[in-house]
Every structure is written in C-alpha cells, then in structure tokens.
Amino acid sequence: FSRYTGLIDKYRDYLPVHDDTRIISLAEGNTPLIRLHNIPKLLQKEVDIYVKYEGLNPTGSFKDRGMTMAITKAVEAGSRATVCASTGNTSASAAAYSARAGITAFVLIPEGKIALGKLAQAMMHGAVVIQIQGNFDDGMRLVKEVAEHAPITIVNSINPYRLQGQKTAAFEIVEALGRAPDYHCLPVGNAGNISAYWMGYTQFADIGIVNKRPKMCGYQASGAAPFLRGHPVAHPETVATAIRIGNPQSWDKAVNAQQESGGWFDEFTDEDILAAQKLLAEREGIFCEPASAIALAGAMKDINNGKIPEGSTVTCTLTGHGLKDPDTAIKQSTTPLIKVKAELEEVKAAVLQNMN
Ligand code: F0G
Numbered sequence: 001f002s003r004y005t006g007l008i009d010k011y012r013d014y015l016p017v018h019d020d021t022r023i024i025s026l027a028e029g030n031t032p033l034i035r036l037h038n039i040p041k042l043l044q045k046e047v048d049i050y051v052k053y054e055g056l057n058p059t060g061s062f063k064d065r066g067m068t069m070a071i072t073k074a075v076e077a078g079s080r081a082t083v084c085a086s087t088g089n090t091s092a093s094a095a096a097y098s099a100r101a102g103i104t105a106f107v108l109i110p111e112g113k114i115a116l117g118k119l120a121q122a123m124m125h126g127a128v129v130i131q132i133q134g135n136f137d138d139g140m141r142l143v144k145e146v147a148e149h150a151p152i153t154i155v156n157s158i159n160p161y162r163l164q165g166q167k168t169a170a171f172e173i174v175e176a177l178g179r180a181p182d183y184h185c186l187p188v189g190n191a192g193n194i195s196a197y198w199m200g201y202t203q204f205a206d207i208g209i210v211n212k213r214p215k216m217c218g219y220q221a222s223g224a225a226p227f228l229r230g231h232p233v234a235h236p237e238t239v240a241t242a243i244r245i246g247n248p249q250s251w252d253k254a255v256n257a258q259q260e261s262g263g264w265f266d267e268f269t270d271e272d273i274l275a276a277q278k279l280l281a282e283r284e285g286i287f288c289e290p291a292s293a294i295a296l297a298g299a300m301k302d303i304n305n306g307k308i309p310e311g312s313t314v315t316c317t318l319t320g321h322g323l324k325d326p327d328t329a330i331k332q333s334t335t336p337l338i339k340v341k342a343e344l345e346e347v348k349a350a351v352l353q354n355m356n
Contacts, residue, residue, distance in 0.1 A: 004027055005025065006028055007025075007168045015164055015165070015168075016164060017072065022076065024068060024071045024072045026058035028065055031054055031056045031172070035049070036051060038284055039300070050176075050316070051280075051284075051315070051318050052316070053286065053288075053318050054292075054317060055288055055289070055292070055321030055323075055324075060323065061319055063092070063094075065166045065168055066161070066164075067090075067162070070097075070159045071101050074101075079103065081104040082094055082104070082153050083108070083143050083155070084155045085107075085136055085140040086109055087113070087114060087189070087244055088115050088119065089118060089319075090157075091105075091127065092117075092118045092122055096121065105125070106130060108132050108139040109139070110134060110139065111132060111133055115324045115328070116327055117324040118325075136245050143156065156249065158249050163250075164196075169197060170201045171204060174201070174204050180212060180213055181214045181313045182215065182308075183217055183263070183312055184197060184216055184315050185296070185314060186219070186295045186319070187220070188219060189220075189242060189248065191218075191227075191250040192250045195253035195254050195257055198257035215261045215262050216258055216263035217264055217298055218266075219266055220265065220268075221238030221244070221269075221270065222269050223237035223244075224236030224243060224245055226246055226251075227255070228265055232247040238273070239270040239290055240290040266298055266301070266302070272297050273294050276297035277289075277293035278333075280293060289321060289328075291320065295318065
C-alpha cells in the first residue's frame, strides 16, 4: 500500500524542489478524469468527452495545485506572509495553505463580487480579508505595489511556482488516457491555467512521453473577454465571478499556447454558461461552478459545428466545485420546492404527481 501525499511528492522530478525541501501539502491533485456518458448522446456525435474534476481538490479548485508549490517555495525562502488578489478561489487556497504552513495570508477580494463559499473559506482559514472597492484587476495592481513595500510573497499566478504546480494536471490527464487528448478546453480568466497546461503537455512531449500535444481551446465570458477583443477590458462583468477579469496577467503565455497548439479562443454569454452548468449537473451528476462550465459550453459548441471533428478525444477542465457558489445555483434553478405537511398522504401525493 502507498498513501497519496500530493503532487509535489508524485512529480518531484519535474518540479523545482530539493530533496530536503519542506513540502506544504494537503494531498492535492490526483483528481478524477470522468468520461461523460449522456451529453455525447445528446449531441449525437461520436466523441469522447472527459472532464477533469478539479473541484475535488482540498479547497475545491485547481488553485491548490499551484498553491502547494507557491507556499512550499515561500516557506523555503523564509517568507512569513503571503498576499494575493482574487476572485475567490486563489484566496481560499492561499488561506488554507498559509494556515497549513503557519504563516499569514493577506487576500484582496472585490467587494460583493465573490461567491459565498469562497469568502467563507478565506475567513475560516484565518486569512486577513481585505475587500476592495474595485475589481480583480485593481486588486492585482495593488498587490504588486504593496509587495514592493512589505516583506510578503505574492502567490498569484505571476509567481512562477504557481504554474509549475498547475502543469501537473496535464501530466495526470496523459497518465489517465495513455496519451494527450486531441483538444483541451478550459476557461480563461487571468490566463495562468491555460499557460500551465501547455507547459505540462509540452514538457511531456519534449521528453517523449507523448508524441503530440492537444489543441488548446480557451473560453471567456462575453462581458470579460479581453482575448476576443484583442485588448484589456476596463469593466469586466459576468455571472461567472471567478473569471470576471479584464486584464489577464499571463496574456503572452496564453496567446502562445493557443497559437502554438493550433487552438482558439471563444466567448459565451452568461446564459450559455449557466445552461452548461445545469446540463452537466442534471445529465451527468457533476456539479461545477459557473466559470468551469464554460469549458463544456465551448466543447459542445465546437463539437456541434464540427470544429472539433468526430472521433476526437476532448478534455474539459472543471476548475472549481459547484458548492463554491450556492447562490447562483439556487437562483438559476427552476426546480420547484414542494412544501407539504409531515404526513404520508401529502408526501405520497407529491411523489405520485412527479413521477415521469
Ligand atoms: N475557473 C475558476 C473556478 C477560477 O477560479 C479561475 C480563476 C479560472 C477558472 C481562470 O483561471 O485565471 O488561470 O485563467 N480564478 C482566479 C482567482 C483569478 O482569483 O481565484 P485563470
């Protein structure tokens, strides 16, 4: 028997750690790659769609992959505090891993524009939560400025160790499939994750573990789609608050991933995003947050229109767990809540009336 102890232990030969590095881990990574059964049937297309369910990481998002590396290296360098700007998931992860390491986490979040679960996490893990009257991009600018004036380590994805950790998701997909997928679909916000996946696939191609890399397909919310506009967006807006970002920090890396892979960027409305989230939950039993569902919205559109041809193997990263944002889920749900007396007759009637 061997106990899984996290992605740094597993992939240490591919990561910048030393034998004596003290690893800060919550046994992140090793998330399931789930094959969709019902949605491909709905599409009436011969495609294999897999979802990489990153919501099953310790704090419920893919950020833990990057955070185990960033916090490990911060501690190794003697840092006593971390800081990040966040739409919620980075702050939850930074708070948890900083707690694990015994150092202080400062998190800057956009006031009123963060999903409730994520705020609860930052608070529970004892982060210093600074709500700014501005958006993620304002927070990012302030974090860079404040780090010049205080002895704190930035743990946003501009910290190079973040992408190093996040690239391991591509390694896991290759191991699960026995090869790279043909297409990899994922949401793009600050653009770190698409860059990290491309690094991972490229590293495995360079050392001959795979002989080809996937086309990288990055999807953005229409109200926050700088890659579609070709320039930063001043006032990003979307129900998918995780990707409510107008000025992505990893712009060049993401464009490189898209171009070098022969992939593309596309955009979806809030309505499309929520419909994909609901479809996945209803038809496959998989609950992801709105931002994550855009990966599936993208895959479905591009499978339907033939851009992704039949016979393809497609992976979609579901970046965060649906439980992060219960408000949006409940608000969009049309499922009636049936109220009855605590009596057999009424419950029986409710059951019989709703059989289909
Ligand atoms: N999906 C979710 C659930 C996210 O939280 C994020 C980013 C993304 C997708 C986009 O990934 O930024 O690497 O392109 N969330 C960051 C945060 C910005 O602060 O939690 P990206």
